[in-house]
Amino acid sequence: MKNFFEGIAYLCEEVLFAPFNTLREMELENWTAANVLNWIFMIIAASAMVYWILQLKKFDKNNEERKDISSHSYL
Structure with missing residues:
Protein backbone atom coordinates (compact mmCIF):
# COMPACT_ATOMS: atom_id res chain seq x y z
CA MET A 1 0.00 0.00 0.00
CA TRP A 31 8.96 37.85 -14.35
CA THR A 32 6.74 38.66 -17.35
CA ALA A 33 7.15 35.27 -18.99
CA ALA A 34 6.44 33.50 -15.71
CA ASN A 35 3.15 35.39 -15.26
CA VAL A 36 1.77 35.00 -18.79
CA LEU A 37 -0.69 32.37 -17.55
CA ASN A 38 -2.03 34.78 -14.92
CA TRP A 39 -2.46 37.52 -17.52
CA ILE A 40 -4.33 35.13 -19.81
CA PHE A 41 -6.75 34.23 -17.01
CA MET A 42 -7.27 37.90 -16.14
CA ILE A 43 -8.03 38.76 -19.78
CA ILE A 44 -10.54 35.90 -19.98
CA ALA A 45 -12.22 37.00 -16.75
CA ALA A 46 -12.38 40.65 -17.85
CA SER A 47 -13.85 39.78 -21.23
CA ALA A 48 -16.44 37.50 -19.59
CA MET A 49 -17.41 40.31 -17.22
CA VAL A 50 -17.79 42.80 -20.09
CA TYR A 51 -19.89 40.29 -22.04
CA TRP A 52 -22.12 39.67 -19.01
CA ILE A 53 -22.63 43.38 -18.38
CA LEU A 54 -23.50 43.98 -22.04
CA GLN A 55 -26.03 41.13 -21.94
CA LEU A 56 -27.62 42.58 -18.79
CA LYS A 57 -27.82 45.99 -20.45
CA LYS A 58 -29.44 44.46 -23.55
CA PHE A 59 -32.11 42.65 -21.52
CA ASP A 60 -32.75 45.76 -19.44
CA LYS A 61 -33.22 47.85 -22.59
CA ASN A 62 -35.77 45.36 -24.01
CA ASN A 63 -37.73 45.30 -20.71
CA GLU A 64 -37.52 41.50 -20.61
CA GLU A 65 -36.83 41.38 -16.90
CA ARG A 66 -39.70 41.08 -14.47
CA LYS A 67 -39.23 43.78 -11.87
CA ASP A 68 -42.46 43.41 -9.91
CA ILE A 69 -42.34 42.29 -6.29
CA SER A 70 -43.90 38.89 -6.98
CA SER A 71 -41.38 37.90 -9.67
CA HIS A 72 -40.33 34.93 -7.55
CA SER A 73 -42.86 32.51 -6.14
CA TYR A 74 -41.17 32.34 -2.76
CA LEU A 75 -41.56 36.09 -2.25
Missing part, protein backbone atom coordinates in the same frame (compact mmCIF):
# COMPACT_ATOMS: atom_id res chain seq x y z
CA LYS A 2 2.91 2.34 0.71
CA ASN A 3 4.18 1.96 -2.85
CA PHE A 4 0.73 2.84 -4.19
CA PHE A 5 0.64 6.16 -2.31
CA GLU A 6 4.26 6.90 -3.20
CA GLY A 7 3.31 6.34 -6.84
CA ILE A 8 0.47 8.85 -6.52
CA ALA A 9 2.86 11.32 -4.87
CA TYR A 10 5.39 10.87 -7.67
CA LEU A 11 2.70 11.35 -10.32
CA CYS A 12 1.50 14.58 -8.74
CA GLU A 13 4.88 16.08 -7.86
CA GLU A 14 7.01 15.08 -10.83
CA VAL A 15 4.55 14.71 -13.72
CA LEU A 16 1.43 16.81 -13.19
CA PHE A 17 3.16 19.78 -11.53
CA ALA A 18 6.14 19.85 -13.92
CA PRO A 19 4.82 22.86 -15.89
CA PHE A 20 4.36 24.82 -12.67
CA ASN A 21 7.88 23.95 -11.55
CA THR A 22 9.15 25.29 -14.87
CA LEU A 23 7.21 28.52 -14.33
CA ARG A 24 8.63 28.82 -10.82
CA GLU A 25 12.19 28.43 -12.12
CA MET A 26 11.53 30.87 -14.95
CA GLU A 27 10.30 33.54 -12.52
CA LEU A 28 13.83 34.16 -11.34
CA GLU A 29 14.94 34.97 -14.89
CA ASN A 30 11.94 36.73 -16.42
